[in-house]
Amino acid sequence: MKFNQSVRFLTLFIAASTALIVLRCGTVQELGFNPLGEMKDPTDNPTNADKIWLGKEFFFDKRLSLDETVSCAVCHKPGLAFTDGLKVSEGIKGRLGNRNSPTLINIGFSERFMFDGEIPTLEMQAIVPIQEHKEMGMDMKALIERLRAVPEYQEAARRIFNRDMDVWVLTRSLAAYQRSLYSNNSDFDRFYYGKQKNAISASAKRGWILFSEKLYCIACHPAPYFTTHTVANNGLYADYGEDKGRFRIKNDSTDIGKFKIPTLRNIQITDPYMHDGSMESLSEVIDHYAKGGKGHVNQHPVIQSFELTKREKSDLIQFLYSLTDMSFMERL
Ligand code: HEC
Ligand code: HEC
Known part of the structure; x- marks a missing residue:
């Protein structure tokens, strides 16, 4: 009950903030210039406010990592345009990676991911840091069990995707959230x-x-x-x-x-x-x-x-x- 209410409140909140974003970007769009053009969602993951909301919850949730200390946002900090300010990123147990954390702004316009420019979708990319030993070090099967045991996630998965909390729900929502991160108002x-x-x-x-x-x-x-x-x-x-x-x-x-x-x-x-x-x-x-x-x-x-x-x-x-x-x- 309570959760439903908070979901409704959050949905309203997201709708309101989306309206605000559109207004804010008005300076660019009013003049007929949205320099970025339209961001295309993949056909198997049309975006909506609920998915973006759920993806944001996952993005900031440290339970996605083995010892529950590292979320995506630890290495992609919103205040640093989704980077982490470090030379190379630091994952669980202080494990240092080999690469510098890239910004995620306008990432939905990209067609290949990672510095190697190979991974073809954001949905697939999300699986990498979760399982990477030096990042979140989590086994995907164990993670899904962990997330399914969180009533809010299970309920949201049923409501938004009409299925149990699984890898599909996790990767679709994370990708939808990331596609909402755009910048065109400098x-x-x-x-x-x-x-x-x-x-x-x-x-x-x-x-x-x-x-x-x-x-x-x-x-x-x-x-x-x-x-x-x-x-x-x-x-x-x-x-x-x-x-x-x-x-x-x-x-x-x-x-x-x-x-x-x-x-x-x-x-x-x-x-x-x-x-x-x-x-x-x-x-x-x-x-x-x-x-x-x-x-x-x-x-x-x-x-x-x-x-x-x-x-x-x-x-x-x-x-x-x-x-x-x-x-x-x-x-x-
Ligand atoms: C041939 C393509 C190419 C040209 C031309 C080029 N760059 Fe780059 N630039 C890159 C690549 C590739 C990287 C990332 C390299 C890496 O990560 O090792 C990069 C990285 C950068 C970065 C660091 C970005 C980051 O987030 O780490 C800056 C700043 C930059 N370039 C500015 C410039 C400027 C200014 C010029 C013109 C003087 C320029 N680039 C010309 C390809 C290019
Ligand atoms: C321990 C730090 C760390 C964590 C945690 C982390 N990332 Fe990253 N992320 C990185 C680094 C470093 C790279 C560059 C890796 C490479 O190119 O090999 C990267 C690359 C990416 C890219 C590709 C960007 C591009 O320009 O192609 C995306 C998208 C991304 N991360 C999303 C996520 C998501 C979603 C999560 C959570 C599920 C996450 N990251 C968790 C450090 C991290």
């Missing part, structure tokens, strides 16, 4: 798509010209997503050592050093950078590109050395900062 969006001339500073405007016309960044980080959602070798290393990126999928040497191109939205708050968190600042990242990369054989040919004055470098950083979307942060 100062840059208001400037570029909303035609509000003063939404970004003169310095950021100069930085945008550098980024889009003088340098080669948009070859891989084009608006509106600031990623092509594909993989590339950006010359991070001359020798990639143990983590060779996409190479591990098919052992194809042309894949060595290819990693999924990260979005640059909210880049101001998603440091440290790169798949291994090896760069602490945007200044360091820019220096890397300015030197023309480390020259790995698979390095993308567009990456060539360039020179920037101190002011130009600061302009480029100001432009990158203009991709921060506080309204996205507020509505979480």
Whole structure:
């Protein structure tokens, strides 16, 4: 009874917040510009407010991990645009992973997941961290038993999916929640798509010209997503050592050093950078590109050395900062 009421209340709450989100994004959408376009749900998982609500419950629930200490949100913190601020993530029992936690904003627009750019759906992706020894370390069968014993989850599964709490319910809801995480209301969006001339500073405007016309960044980080959602070798290393990126999928040497191109939205708050968190600042990242990369054989040919004055470098950083979307942060 009580739970039903709270579900109804939550549903209302979600409906109200959705209305608010639409209003908030009005600046962009009113003008006929939703730069992101429509996010397509897979046919086997049409989204709705109930699924998003349930997915959010799971996302923040530490019971998804073996010793009930780690939830998805421990490594994908909303306040850090769904990253964790660490070089590499820390899972149960302080186990360190090999990779830096990527942002999940606009993740529903992506068609391949993880830095290797291989896993084809968000529904499938969700299973990986749950079972990964260094992340949540949980056996899926044991997890479903654990979640089925939680009356709220069992009841929600029956009500929303018309079945018992199972892997389908878990992965469909988690994916639906993640597809609700979008960002299209940064100062840059208001400037570029909303035609509000003063939404970004003169310095950021100069930085945008550098980024889009003088340098080669948009070859891989084009608006509106600031990623092509594909993989590339950006010359991070001359020798990639143990983590060779996409190479591990098919052992194809042309894949060595290819990693999924990260979005640059909210880049101001998603440091440290790169798949291994090896760069602490945007200044360091820019220096890397300015030197023309480390020259790995698979390095993308567009990456060539360039020179920037101190002011130009600061302009480029100001432009990158203009991709921060506080309204996205507020509505979480
Ligand atoms: C211990 C930290 C940790 C936990 C817990 C964790 N993640 Fe992650 N997540 C990561 C790291 C690190 C990566 C990058 C892994 C890689 O590329 O191999 C990642 C990648 C992802 C991606 C792919 C992003 C992209 O751009 O392709 C998604 C989606 C994701 N996580 C969702 C989740 C969900 C859902 C949960 C909970 C079920 C979860 N994560 C739990 C650290 C974590
Ligand atoms: C050939 C494609 C390509 C080009 C061109 C390119 N990048 Fe990247 N960028 C990548 C890839 C791939 C990564 C991730 C590499 C990794 O994780 O090891 C990345 C990472 C980054 C990151 C860190 C993102 C994060 O979340 O860790 C920033 C910032 C960045 N690039 C900015 C730029 C700028 C500025 C330019 C232009 C000077 C540029 N990139 C040009 C492919 C490219």
